Amino acid sequence: MSKIVDMDSQILKVPTDKHISDSIHSTEFVEIVICRITTVDGLEGTGFTYTIGKGGASIKAFLDGYVKKVIIGEESSDINGIWNKVWWMAQPVGRGGITEHAIAALDIALWDIKCIEAGKPLYWMLGGNGRPVKLYETNSGWLHYTEEELVESVKSVMKSGFYGFKIKVGRPFEEDMHRLKAVVDAVDGKISIMADANQAWSYPEGLRRSKMMERMGIAWIEEPFPADDIEAYRKLSIISGIPVAAGETIFTKYEFMKYINAGISIAQPDVCRTGGITEWVQISSLCMANNVNIAPHFIMQLHAPLVSSIPCGLYVEYIPWMEKLFSEKPKIEKGMIYPSSKPGTGVKFHNRALEEYNIEYV
Numbered sequence: 001m002s003k004i005v006d007m008d009s010q011i012l013k014v015p016t017d018k019h020i021s022d023s024i025h026s027t028e029f030v031e032i033v034i035c036r037i038t039t040v041d042g043l044e045g046t047g048f049t050y051t052i053g054k055g056g057a058s059i060k061a062f063l064d065g066y067v068k069k070v071i072i073g074e075e076s077s078d079i080n081g082i083w084n085k086v087w088w089m090a091q092p093v094g095r096g097g098i099t100e101h102a103i104a105a106l107d108i109a110l111w112d113i114k115c116i117e118a119g120k121p122l123y124w125m126l127g128g129n130g131r132p133v134k135l136y137e138t139n140s141g142w143l144h145y146t147e148e149e150l151v152e153s154v155k156s157v158m159k160s161g162f163y164g165f166k167i168k169v170g171r172p173f174e175e176d177m178h179r180l181k182a183v184v185d186a187v188d189g190k191i192s193i194m195a196d197a198n199q200a201w202s203y204p205e206g207l208r209r210s211k212m213m214e215r216m217g218i219a220w221i222e223e224p225f226p227a228d229d230i231e232a233y234r235k236l237s238i239i240s241g242i243p244v245a246a247g248e249t250i251f252t253k254y255e256f257m258k259y260i261n262a263g264i265s266i267a268q269p270d271v272c273r274t275g276g277i278t279e280w281v282q283i284s285s286l287c288m289a290n291n292v293n294i295a296p297h298f299i300m301q302l303h304a305p306l307v308s309s310i311p312c313g314l315y316v317e318y319i320p321w322m323e324k325l326f327s328e329k330p331k332i333e334k335g336m337i338y339p340s341s342k343p344g345t346g347v348k349f350h351n352r353a354l355e356e357y358n359i360e361y362v
Protein backbone atom coordinates (compact mmCIF):
# COMPACT_ATOMS: atom_id res chain seq x y z
CA MET A 1 0.00 0.00 0.00
CA SER A 2 1.59 3.21 -1.15
CA LYS A 3 -0.07 6.50 -2.11
CA ILE A 4 0.50 8.03 -5.54
CA VAL A 5 2.30 11.39 -5.22
CA ASP A 6 3.22 12.16 -8.82
CA MET A 7 2.60 11.28 -12.47
CA ASP A 8 4.46 12.48 -15.51
CA SER A 9 4.35 11.64 -19.19
CA GLN A 10 6.53 11.80 -22.26
CA ILE A 11 6.25 11.15 -26.00
CA LEU A 12 8.87 9.34 -28.07
CA LYS A 13 8.94 9.35 -31.86
CA VAL A 14 10.44 6.00 -32.80
CA PRO A 15 11.52 4.87 -36.31
CA THR A 16 10.07 1.55 -37.44
CA ASP A 17 13.49 0.72 -39.02
CA LYS A 18 11.83 0.14 -42.39
CA HIS A 19 8.88 1.56 -44.28
CA ILE A 20 5.67 -0.23 -43.29
CA SER A 21 2.42 -0.37 -45.22
CA ASP A 22 -0.94 -2.09 -45.11
CA SER A 23 -4.34 -1.27 -46.58
CA ILE A 24 -4.85 1.77 -44.30
CA HIS A 25 -1.41 2.67 -42.87
CA SER A 26 1.83 3.87 -44.39
CA THR A 27 4.51 5.13 -42.00
CA GLU A 28 8.12 5.03 -40.91
CA PHE A 29 7.64 5.86 -37.24
CA VAL A 30 5.38 5.23 -34.26
CA GLU A 31 4.71 7.40 -31.23
CA ILE A 32 5.19 5.98 -27.73
CA VAL A 33 3.38 7.79 -24.91
CA ILE A 34 4.92 6.94 -21.56
CA CYS A 35 3.17 7.32 -18.18
CA ARG A 36 5.35 7.25 -15.04
CA ILE A 37 3.84 7.06 -11.58
CA THR A 38 5.66 7.68 -8.30
CA THR A 39 4.43 6.72 -4.85
CA VAL A 40 5.15 8.23 -1.45
CA ASP A 41 7.48 5.32 -0.70
CA GLY A 42 9.56 6.08 -3.78
CA LEU A 43 8.20 3.24 -5.91
CA GLU A 44 8.10 4.07 -9.60
CA GLY A 45 6.00 2.32 -12.23
CA THR A 46 6.21 2.81 -15.98
CA GLY A 47 3.44 2.22 -18.48
CA PHE A 48 3.04 3.19 -22.09
CA THR A 49 0.81 3.18 -25.12
CA TYR A 50 1.57 3.90 -28.76
CA THR A 51 0.10 5.30 -31.96
CA ILE A 52 0.78 4.61 -35.62
CA GLY A 53 2.33 8.06 -35.81
CA LYS A 54 -0.69 10.24 -35.01
CA GLY A 55 -2.63 11.16 -31.87
CA GLY A 56 0.14 10.88 -29.26
CA ALA A 57 -0.09 14.54 -28.22
CA SER A 58 -3.81 14.15 -27.47
CA ILE A 59 -3.17 11.06 -25.32
CA LYS A 60 -0.46 12.92 -23.39
CA ALA A 61 -2.76 15.94 -22.91
CA PHE A 62 -5.49 13.71 -21.47
CA LEU A 63 -3.01 12.11 -19.06
CA ASP A 64 -1.47 15.43 -17.95
CA GLY A 65 -4.64 17.50 -17.90
CA TYR A 66 -7.18 15.10 -16.42
CA VAL A 67 -5.86 11.72 -15.30
CA LYS A 68 -3.12 13.14 -13.09
CA LYS A 69 -5.59 15.18 -11.04
CA VAL A 70 -7.79 12.22 -10.16
CA ILE A 71 -5.07 9.69 -9.29
CA ILE A 72 -2.86 11.77 -6.96
CA GLY A 73 -3.49 10.56 -3.40
CA GLU A 74 -4.95 7.19 -4.44
CA GLU A 75 -3.41 3.92 -3.26
CA SER A 76 -1.38 2.57 -6.18
CA SER A 77 -2.42 -1.03 -5.41
CA ASP A 78 -6.11 -0.19 -5.96
CA ILE A 79 -5.87 -0.73 -9.70
CA ASN A 80 -9.52 -1.66 -10.24
CA GLY A 81 -10.67 1.35 -8.22
CA ILE A 82 -8.44 3.78 -10.10
CA TRP A 83 -9.30 2.22 -13.45
CA ASN A 84 -13.02 2.63 -12.87
CA LYS A 85 -12.63 6.16 -11.54
CA VAL A 86 -10.81 7.28 -14.69
CA TRP A 87 -13.07 5.23 -17.00
CA TRP A 88 -16.22 6.85 -15.65
CA MET A 89 -14.62 10.30 -15.73
CA ALA A 90 -13.85 9.77 -19.43
CA GLN A 91 -17.30 8.47 -20.41
CA PRO A 92 -18.71 11.53 -22.21
CA VAL A 93 -15.56 11.97 -24.31
CA GLY A 94 -14.23 8.45 -24.49
CA ARG A 95 -15.17 4.75 -24.26
CA GLY A 96 -12.42 4.09 -26.80
CA GLY A 97 -9.69 5.79 -28.79
CA ILE A 98 -7.58 8.49 -27.13
CA THR A 99 -8.93 8.00 -23.61
CA GLU A 100 -8.59 4.21 -23.68
CA HIS A 101 -4.97 4.54 -24.86
CA ALA A 102 -4.31 6.89 -21.92
CA ILE A 103 -5.97 4.52 -19.44
CA ALA A 104 -3.80 1.72 -20.85
CA ALA A 105 -0.58 3.64 -20.13
CA LEU A 106 -1.82 4.42 -16.61
CA ASP A 107 -2.96 0.86 -15.91
CA ILE A 108 0.32 -0.70 -17.10
CA ALA A 109 2.26 1.69 -14.82
CA LEU A 110 0.08 0.66 -11.85
CA TRP A 111 0.66 -3.04 -12.59
CA ASP A 112 4.39 -2.33 -12.82
CA ILE A 113 4.33 -0.84 -9.32
CA LYS A 114 2.23 -3.72 -7.97
CA CYS A 115 4.66 -6.30 -9.38
CA ILE A 116 7.72 -4.39 -8.11
CA GLU A 117 6.15 -4.04 -4.66
CA ALA A 118 5.48 -7.79 -4.57
CA GLY A 119 8.93 -8.59 -6.00
CA LYS A 120 7.30 -10.72 -8.73
CA PRO A 121 7.13 -10.72 -12.53
CA LEU A 122 3.84 -9.98 -14.27
CA TYR A 123 3.14 -13.58 -15.32
CA TRP A 124 3.41 -14.66 -11.67
CA MET A 125 0.94 -11.98 -10.56
CA LEU A 126 -1.51 -13.17 -13.24
CA GLY A 127 -1.38 -16.81 -12.20
CA GLY A 128 1.05 -18.05 -14.83
CA ASN A 129 4.25 -20.06 -14.58
CA GLY A 130 6.24 -18.15 -17.22
CA ARG A 131 6.03 -20.75 -19.98
CA PRO A 132 7.31 -19.49 -23.34
CA VAL A 133 4.87 -18.63 -26.14
CA LYS A 134 5.00 -19.31 -29.90
CA LEU A 135 5.82 -16.35 -32.12
CA TYR A 136 4.58 -15.57 -35.60
CA GLU A 137 6.32 -12.96 -37.74
CA THR A 138 4.60 -9.82 -39.08
CA ASN A 139 7.54 -7.56 -39.82
CA SER A 140 8.35 -8.60 -43.38
CA GLY A 141 5.06 -9.12 -45.20
CA TRP A 142 4.14 -5.48 -45.92
CA LEU A 143 1.74 -4.52 -48.66
CA HIS A 144 4.28 -2.63 -50.76
CA TYR A 145 6.69 -5.60 -50.92
CA THR A 146 7.06 -7.35 -54.24
CA GLU A 147 6.10 -10.99 -54.54
CA GLU A 148 9.80 -11.89 -54.74
CA GLU A 149 10.49 -9.96 -51.53
CA LEU A 150 7.64 -11.78 -49.79
CA VAL A 151 9.01 -15.17 -50.79
CA GLU A 152 12.50 -14.21 -49.63
CA SER A 153 10.99 -12.94 -46.36
CA VAL A 154 9.10 -16.13 -45.62
CA LYS A 155 12.18 -18.27 -46.32
CA SER A 156 14.14 -16.18 -43.84
CA VAL A 157 11.29 -16.40 -41.32
CA MET A 158 11.29 -20.20 -41.57
CA LYS A 159 15.04 -20.31 -40.99
CA SER A 160 14.61 -18.19 -37.84
CA GLY A 161 12.21 -20.75 -36.38
CA PHE A 162 9.01 -18.70 -36.26
CA TYR A 163 5.75 -20.65 -36.23
CA GLY A 164 3.91 -18.43 -38.70
CA PHE A 165 4.20 -15.55 -41.18
CA LYS A 166 1.55 -12.91 -41.78
CA ILE A 167 1.24 -11.03 -45.03
CA LYS A 168 -0.78 -7.90 -45.67
CA VAL A 169 -3.55 -8.13 -48.25
CA GLY A 170 -5.69 -5.41 -49.80
CA ARG A 171 -4.34 -5.24 -53.33
CA PRO A 172 -6.58 -6.15 -56.28
CA PHE A 173 -8.01 -9.68 -55.99
CA GLU A 174 -5.73 -11.43 -58.51
CA GLU A 175 -2.58 -9.82 -57.12
CA ASP A 176 -3.39 -10.73 -53.52
CA MET A 177 -4.16 -14.33 -54.45
CA HIS A 178 -1.02 -14.66 -56.54
CA ARG A 179 1.15 -13.29 -53.74
CA LEU A 180 -0.47 -15.52 -51.14
CA LYS A 181 -0.06 -18.60 -53.34
CA ALA A 182 3.63 -17.83 -53.89
CA VAL A 183 4.19 -17.66 -50.12
CA VAL A 184 2.09 -20.76 -49.39
CA ASP A 185 4.03 -22.73 -52.03
CA ALA A 186 7.35 -21.53 -50.59
CA VAL A 187 6.61 -22.79 -47.07
CA ASP A 188 5.17 -26.11 -48.26
CA GLY A 189 3.09 -26.57 -45.11
CA LYS A 190 6.01 -26.13 -42.69
CA ILE A 191 4.68 -22.99 -40.96
CA SER A 192 1.30 -21.22 -40.83
CA ILE A 193 0.45 -18.34 -43.17
CA MET A 194 -1.92 -15.63 -41.96
CA ALA A 195 -3.53 -12.86 -44.06
CA ASP A 196 -4.35 -9.38 -42.73
CA ALA A 197 -6.69 -7.05 -44.66
CA ASN A 198 -6.70 -4.16 -42.12
CA GLN A 199 -10.44 -3.51 -42.68
CA ALA A 200 -10.13 -3.28 -46.49
CA TRP A 201 -13.25 -4.97 -47.86
CA SER A 202 -17.00 -4.95 -48.15
CA TYR A 203 -18.78 -8.16 -47.18
CA PRO A 204 -19.09 -9.61 -50.75
CA GLU A 205 -15.39 -8.95 -51.42
CA GLY A 206 -14.32 -10.48 -48.11
CA LEU A 207 -16.50 -13.52 -48.77
CA ARG A 208 -15.01 -14.05 -52.24
CA ARG A 209 -11.48 -13.79 -50.94
CA SER A 210 -12.01 -15.95 -47.89
CA LYS A 211 -13.21 -18.79 -50.15
CA MET A 212 -9.95 -18.61 -52.10
CA MET A 213 -7.88 -18.38 -48.93
CA GLU A 214 -9.65 -21.40 -47.49
CA ARG A 215 -8.50 -23.48 -50.48
CA MET A 216 -4.92 -22.30 -49.89
CA GLY A 217 -4.97 -23.31 -46.24
CA ILE A 218 -4.51 -19.78 -44.84
CA ALA A 219 -4.49 -19.98 -41.03
CA TRP A 220 -6.74 -16.96 -40.46
CA ILE A 221 -8.20 -13.94 -42.21
CA GLU A 222 -7.65 -10.84 -40.08
CA GLU A 223 -9.82 -7.71 -40.06
CA PRO A 224 -11.52 -8.33 -43.42
CA PHE A 225 -14.12 -5.58 -42.77
CA PRO A 226 -14.35 -2.15 -41.15
CA ALA A 227 -14.24 -2.51 -37.37
CA ASP A 228 -17.77 -1.12 -36.97
CA ASP A 229 -19.34 -3.56 -39.46
CA ILE A 230 -19.95 -6.32 -36.94
CA GLU A 231 -22.77 -7.73 -39.08
CA ALA A 232 -20.26 -8.52 -41.85
CA TYR A 233 -18.05 -10.32 -39.29
CA ARG A 234 -21.08 -12.30 -38.12
CA LYS A 235 -22.10 -13.37 -41.62
CA LEU A 236 -18.56 -14.40 -42.61
CA SER A 237 -17.90 -16.24 -39.33
CA ILE A 238 -20.98 -18.41 -39.93
CA ILE A 239 -19.95 -19.61 -43.37
CA SER A 240 -16.18 -19.16 -43.47
CA GLY A 241 -14.05 -22.28 -43.59
CA ILE A 242 -11.06 -20.42 -42.10
CA PRO A 243 -10.94 -18.66 -38.74
CA VAL A 244 -11.89 -14.99 -38.71
CA ALA A 245 -9.63 -12.83 -36.51
CA ALA A 246 -10.29 -9.30 -35.22
CA GLY A 247 -9.75 -7.03 -32.25
CA GLU A 248 -6.80 -4.70 -32.79
CA THR A 249 -9.10 -1.76 -33.54
CA ILE A 250 -11.57 -2.21 -30.69
CA PHE A 251 -11.05 -1.17 -27.13
CA THR A 252 -13.33 -2.55 -24.44
CA LYS A 253 -14.71 -5.83 -23.13
CA TYR A 254 -18.14 -4.63 -24.27
CA GLU A 255 -16.94 -4.36 -27.87
CA PHE A 256 -15.17 -7.72 -27.66
CA MET A 257 -18.36 -9.26 -26.35
CA LYS A 258 -20.16 -8.12 -29.52
CA TYR A 259 -17.45 -9.65 -31.73
CA ILE A 260 -17.48 -12.87 -29.71
CA ASN A 261 -21.25 -13.03 -30.08
CA ALA A 262 -20.75 -12.47 -33.82
CA GLY A 263 -18.76 -15.70 -33.91
CA ILE A 264 -15.13 -14.69 -34.53
CA SER A 265 -12.61 -17.46 -33.84
CA ILE A 266 -9.55 -15.43 -32.82
CA ALA A 267 -9.52 -12.26 -30.72
CA GLN A 268 -6.60 -9.84 -30.96
CA PRO A 269 -6.78 -7.48 -27.97
CA ASP A 270 -3.90 -5.01 -27.79
CA VAL A 271 -2.94 -4.23 -24.19
CA CYS A 272 -1.95 -0.67 -25.16
CA ARG A 273 -5.36 -0.01 -26.72
CA THR A 274 -7.73 -1.95 -24.47
CA GLY A 275 -7.18 0.12 -21.36
CA GLY A 276 -4.21 -1.92 -20.19
CA ILE A 277 -3.64 -5.20 -18.42
CA THR A 278 -6.80 -5.02 -16.28
CA GLU A 279 -9.19 -4.86 -19.24
CA TRP A 280 -7.08 -7.27 -21.34
CA VAL A 281 -7.39 -9.97 -18.68
CA GLN A 282 -11.16 -9.46 -18.48
CA ILE A 283 -11.38 -9.77 -22.27
CA SER A 284 -9.36 -13.00 -22.10
CA SER A 285 -11.92 -14.43 -19.65
CA LEU A 286 -14.74 -13.63 -22.07
CA CYS A 287 -12.78 -15.39 -24.83
CA MET A 288 -12.07 -18.41 -22.65
CA ALA A 289 -15.75 -18.83 -21.81
CA ASN A 290 -16.74 -18.66 -25.48
CA ASN A 291 -14.11 -20.90 -27.11
CA VAL A 292 -12.32 -17.98 -28.73
CA ASN A 293 -8.52 -18.07 -28.89
CA ILE A 294 -6.25 -15.06 -28.42
CA ALA A 295 -3.43 -13.87 -30.66
CA PRO A 296 -2.88 -10.28 -29.51
CA HIS A 297 -1.81 -7.39 -31.68
CA PHE A 298 1.81 -6.04 -31.55
CA ILE A 299 3.71 -5.21 -28.27
CA MET A 300 5.37 -8.57 -27.81
CA GLN A 301 7.21 -7.42 -24.67
CA LEU A 302 3.93 -7.11 -22.74
CA HIS A 303 1.91 -9.74 -24.55
CA ALA A 304 4.46 -12.47 -23.76
CA PRO A 305 3.62 -12.54 -20.02
CA LEU A 306 -0.09 -12.04 -20.74
CA VAL A 307 -0.48 -14.85 -23.29
CA SER A 308 1.79 -17.04 -21.17
CA SER A 309 -0.65 -16.71 -18.27
CA ILE A 310 -3.94 -17.60 -19.99
CA PRO A 311 -5.24 -20.96 -21.21
CA CYS A 312 -6.58 -19.71 -24.58
CA GLY A 313 -3.49 -17.98 -25.96
CA LEU A 314 -2.22 -18.96 -29.41
CA TYR A 315 0.71 -16.74 -30.38
CA VAL A 316 2.54 -13.50 -29.74
CA GLU A 317 3.18 -11.30 -32.78
CA TYR A 318 6.84 -10.64 -33.61
CA ILE A 319 7.39 -6.98 -34.52
CA PRO A 320 10.79 -5.85 -33.19
CA TRP A 321 10.77 -2.04 -33.70
CA MET A 322 10.60 -1.24 -30.03
CA GLU A 323 13.45 -3.41 -28.81
CA LYS A 324 15.88 -0.49 -29.14
CA LEU A 325 13.91 1.38 -26.47
CA PHE A 326 14.30 -1.13 -23.67
CA SER A 327 17.21 -1.91 -21.39
CA GLU A 328 16.27 -5.58 -21.42
CA LYS A 329 15.18 -7.47 -24.53
CA PRO A 330 12.84 -10.43 -24.21
CA LYS A 331 14.53 -13.81 -24.66
CA ILE A 332 13.59 -15.29 -28.04
CA GLU A 333 14.76 -18.77 -28.96
CA LYS A 334 13.62 -21.20 -31.65
CA GLY A 335 10.53 -19.15 -32.41
CA MET A 336 9.46 -18.91 -28.77
CA ILE A 337 9.34 -15.77 -26.60
CA TYR A 338 10.00 -15.99 -22.84
CA PRO A 339 8.23 -13.62 -20.42
CA SER A 340 10.53 -11.54 -18.24
CA SER A 341 11.20 -13.13 -14.85
CA LYS A 342 12.19 -9.83 -13.18
CA PRO A 343 9.88 -7.95 -10.81
CA GLY A 344 7.63 -5.62 -12.82
CA THR A 345 5.95 -5.81 -16.21
CA GLY A 346 9.28 -6.52 -17.91
CA VAL A 347 9.39 -3.19 -19.72
CA LYS A 348 12.13 -0.78 -18.69
CA PHE A 349 13.00 2.10 -20.99
CA HIS A 350 16.65 2.85 -21.66
CA ASN A 351 17.65 6.35 -20.44
CA ARG A 352 19.50 6.86 -23.70
CA ALA A 353 16.36 6.04 -25.71
CA LEU A 354 14.26 8.39 -23.56
CA GLU A 355 16.59 11.23 -24.58
CA GLU A 356 17.24 10.24 -28.19
CA TYR A 357 13.61 9.79 -29.27
CA ASN A 358 11.94 12.40 -27.04
CA ILE A 359 9.78 14.95 -28.87
CA GLU A 360 7.93 18.05 -27.72
CA TYR A 361 4.74 19.04 -29.50
CA VAL A 362 3.97 22.77 -29.57
Ligand SMILES: [Mg+2]
Pocket: 196, 198, 222, 223, 248, 297
Ligand atom coordinates in the same frame (compact mmCIF):
# COMPACT_ATOMS: atom_id res chain seq x y z
MG1 LIG B 1 -3.68 -6.59 -38.07
